[in-house]
Amino acid sequence: MPEEPPHSGGPAGDGGTGLVMANNETVRSFLLSAAEDRQHLTDELRELASSLSSRSSVPYRSLRSIWSALPPDGRPALRRLFAGVEFVFSRPKRREKSEELKARLRKLAELAERREYEELVKDIAPKKKTVEPFSSYKDQIGFGLHVVLIMFTGYLVGFAAFRALFNHSSVMNTAGGIFGLVCGMLLETVLFIIRTSNQEMVSSRSASNLKKHL
Numbered sequence: 001m002p003e004e005p006p007h008s009g010g011p012a013g014d015g016g017t018g019l020v021m022a023n024n025e026t027v028r029s030f031l032l033s034a035a036e037d038r039q040h041l042t043d044e045l046r047e048l049a050s051s052l053s054s055r056s057s058v059p060y061r062s063l064r065s066i067w068s069a070l071p072p073d074g075r076p077a078l079r080r081l082f083a084g085v086e087f088v089f090s091r092p093k094r095r096e097k098s099e100e101l102k103a104r105l106r107k108l109a110e111l112a113e114r115r116e117y118e119e120l121v122k123d124i125a126p127k128k129k130t131v132e133p134f135s136s137y138k139d140q141i142g143f144g145l146h147v148v149l150i151m152f153t154g155y156l157v158g159f160a161a162f163r164a165l166f167n168h169s170s171v172m173n174t175a176g177g178i179f180g181l182v183c184g185m186l187l188e189t190v191l192f193i194i195r196t197s198n199q200e201m202v203s204s205r206s207a208s209n210l211k212k213h214l
Contacts, residue, residue: 019060020088027063028053030081034066041069057088147188154184 021027031053035046049066052058067075097105158180159173166172 020057020090021060021063021082022086022088023052023056023058024084024086026076026081026083027058027085030076031058031063031066034070037070037074040071040074041066045069147185150184150188151181152184154180154182154187156180158183 031049034041035050035053037046041049045066048062052062067078067081155177159177161180162169162176163173165176
C-alpha cells in the first residue's frame with residue numbers, strides 16, 4: 001500500500017502557490033476519473049479535478065487533496081502517478097529599486113566618473129593649488145592688522161563727523177566713533193567675501209577651460 005504524502009496544511013483550493021507540476025496523460029487520466037467518482041469525492045473536489053484536467057499545469061497541493069480523498073484501492077500508486085512528471089518553476093518577480101536607492105546609485109556613478117576623469121588627466125592637468133584664506137601665520141597677522149586699521153580709521157572718522165555735527169558733545173562723539181567702527185567692520189566683511197568669491201570663480205573657470213581643451 002502506497003504511503004500518503006505528508007499534509008502541509010492549507011485549503012484544497014486552486015493553490016496558486018507552492019509546487020506546480022506539468023500536466024501529462026497519466027495525471028490527466030487520474031483527474032478525469034476522479035471527476036466522475038461521486039462515491040468517494042465531494043462536489044468541490046470533483047469540480048476541482050475536472051477543472052485541473054484541462055490545464056497545462058497542476059498544483060501539487062490540489063492534486064494531493066484529491067488523491068488523499070480516494071480510498072487506497074481506488075487510486076493509483078504515487079510512483080506511477082508521478083512518473084515522467086516535470087516541475088514548473090515560476091520566474092521570480094523583479095525587485096524594483098526605490099527612488100532613494102536610485103538617487104544614491106546616480107551619486108555613486110557621478111563620483112566614480114569624476115575619479116576616473118581625475119585619474120585620466122592627472123599627468124596632463126596641472127596640480128590644483130587650493131588657496132585657503134588664513135592658510136599661513138603671515139596671512140592671519142596681515143588680515144588682523146588690516147581689520148584693526150579699518151576699525152580704528154572708522155572710529156576716527158565717525159568721531160570727527162559727530163563732533164562737527166553735535167557741537168563737541170562727548171556722548172555723541174563716542175557714539176559716532178562706535179558707529180564708524182561698526183561700518184569699518186562691515187566694510188571689511190564685504191571685502192573679504194568679494195575676495196573669496198573671486199578666487200573660487202577663477203579656479204572654476206580654469207577647470208572648465210582645461211576640460212574644453214581636453
